[in-house]
Amino acid sequence: MQPALPSLRLHLESNGSLDSLMSGLLPCRAPLRAGQDQIYGLNGVRICARTDRGIELRRLGQPTSIQLPGPSRRAFQKAEAALVQRIQTNGGDACWLAGDAWTPYEKQWDDERQPLIYEQIWRDAAWLPSGLLRRLGLFHTVAVPQIVTGHEARLGEWWILQLEHDSDTALRRAELVQALTDPHHGLPLELCGHRDLTPGGNLGLVLLKSPDRTAAHQLRYDRIDYPIKEDRAEMFAAIRRRTGALTGEASLPAMPGCSATG
Numbered sequence: 001m002q003p004a005l006p007s008l009r010l011h012l013e014s015n016g017s018l019d020s021l022m023s024g025l026l027p028c029r030a031p032l033r034a035g036q037d038q039i040y041g042l043n044g045v046r047i048c049a050r051t052d053r054g055i056e057l058r059r060l061g062q063p064t065s066i067q068l069p070g071p072s073r074r075a076f077q078k079a080e081a082a083l084v085q086r087i088q089t090n091g092g093d094a095c096w097l098a099g100d101a102w103t104p105y106e107k108q109w110d111d112e113r114q115p116l117i118y119e120q121i122w123r124d125a126a127w128l129p130s131g132l133l134r135r136l137g138l139f140h141t142v143a144v145p146q147i148v149t150g151h152e153a154r155l156g157e158w159w160i161l162q163l164e165h166d167s168d169t170a171l172r173r174a175e176l177v178q179a180l181t182d183p184h185h186g187l188p189l190e191l192c193g194h195r196d197l198t199p200g201g202n203l204g205l206v207l208l209k210s211p212d213r214t215a216a217h218q219l220r221y222d223r224i225d226y227p228i229k230e231d232r233a234e235m236f237a238a239i240r241r242r243t244g245a246l247t248g249e250a251s252l253p254a255m256p257g258c259s260a261t262g
Helices: 020-023 075-090 105-113 119-125 125-134 173-180 232-244
Strands: 007-011 028-030 038-040 045-051 055-060 066-071 147-153 156-163 190-196 204-209 215-222
Touching: 020 075, 028 232, 038 119, 045 075, 066 190, 119 125, 173 204, 173 215
Parallel strands: 007 066, 156 215
Antiparallel strands: 028 038, 045 055, 055 066, 147 156, 190 204, 204 215
């Protein structure tokens, strides 16, 4: 992870999740049975550069970009070609192939959804997902989860990350909270509460809120024994090499009277 003012560089550890990553980022138009089409992926995103070890993405009309180095050019081409094939088989359009112009349906989709009814709430809380994105490195250098998934709630005011740990690794919750709330390099968040949902701290919640109450960040943690399938063996091997380099775990401070739910 290398954040910069105009761009974000996110190194991919393996090819294991490349197919799902590309399908989540690259926009496509897909017909629905109800008769109304749908845009999947990030509307207006385009591949603006390709190298031997990665690609760079940018949204039309926006100056910032995200660089995804790691896999080979062939791996990216294979994942992209497979995605195009799936889209076309289902009667859709691979919108990103339109180059530096909006497709008609992308433009219609964008126009029909602006301005948002709750746009001000989203704008007030937008600093949190942006800040978390630029600190993704903390989730593999400070914390040691196997998998991190997430979603937003309360119209974008809450951002919830699910940290799933291997059964024999430390949770490192206190270290992660300290990094996220660091006064110089962290985010404007305060530890508001935490609680274990199972004895021994294998399942629980940590709640961080901004002092101005524009946004909240909830960390949910659990330990899971993952069956490692052959197509994901490379990815999980890379994760184990990374998590094996970090040991030990500090304790979160006691916070009587606080709750980790909103």
